[in-house]
Amino acid sequence: MKQSEIIQQLSDRELKKSLYFSQLLILIIAIIFSFILFDNISDWFSYLKWDIQDIVLFGVLPGFIIVIIDFILMKIVPEKHYDDGGINKRVFESMNKREILLFAILVAVAEELLFRGVIQTTFGYIFASIVFAIIHVRYLKKPILMISIVITSFLIGYLFLITENLLVTITAHFIIDFILGVYIQKNKGTTKSGVAKIILKRGEG
Template identity: 45%
Template sequence: MKNKQAELIKQLSDKELYLNLVFTQIILLIVSLVLSIILFEDISSFFDLFQFKDWRILTIGGSAGAAVIFLDILMMKLLPESYHDDGGVNERIFKNLPVPMIFIVALTVGLSEEILFRGIIQTHLGLFWTSLIFALIHYRYLFNWFLFVNITVLSFFIGILFEVTDNLLVTIFTHFLIDFILGIIVKNKEGSH
């Protein structure tokens, strides 16, 4: 299964890979919109999850993102490269993107995934099921035990941030920061140029 996915990724042009990424995020946003209409009593209940005038977006969200980035970098240095092998997807996505596009990709992914998983699913199914679904959706990590454990723990961590702050913008900022900084690291990784 892992080899099939790796082969499919290799066959895609960069343009096709980016289109798949964009298409996936659009699907997540559409699913979020439909579920928010079905599951929330009214639209204001959904928008209450976004508290813009909250310093915790930067303090808690930023600190949490920085801690995850630090741990990821530490693990990249301490563990064999095979532990971080996702079939080359992250490298393919980020290696040729200019930094402003990495910013846009990270923001889009952070928004779409957090709105769906924390804003919709977690508010209705709870932390455990949301974290499990989030980990399973990251299909390419299922074939590497370290990446699967990593994404599952990360999902629980971000879910707990949402439980503690009740502010979706905290988790969106955390998710964005992690993806943006790690995307830049992948782009600048030796041998990726």
């Protein structure tokens, strides 16, 4: 059975539980591997730097630029080329703005801690970016979606490469997910199903 069919069979409550569980699992994996791979756990926290200039220049601005590109693609690219089967639409239409906010924060924190904070710092930029893109397997039959997630993955990885600051990538990740999630929620019944292609399925494994 396809993932989209499974999603459609779940109630809103079951769907939310599934999404939160998947992200909490990612967070737990990140924490466990940080203890296994790092000699000193304090080294891991050294990547959480409250540098406002870096956060704004390399987190906030890139996040908004990616969102703008998404909206442009939504206007010029035929829906069939980036339709994810209605999964993102189903997910975010079932949430209110507060739930989208909390979910976007959880996704951004959990996935950036794992993919950038653990995998990239241990195995390198290219490997982490490729793995992050690979987990979006449901986009393989949608070239535009797949290219988009690969580019986004490498971009966020590069932001971490040049800043070594997880708060930068968490900020960019959050902005993308939250804005596109709210857009879908506000346009129930009219939003094209592929608009939130970057959301981090992030939250759907």
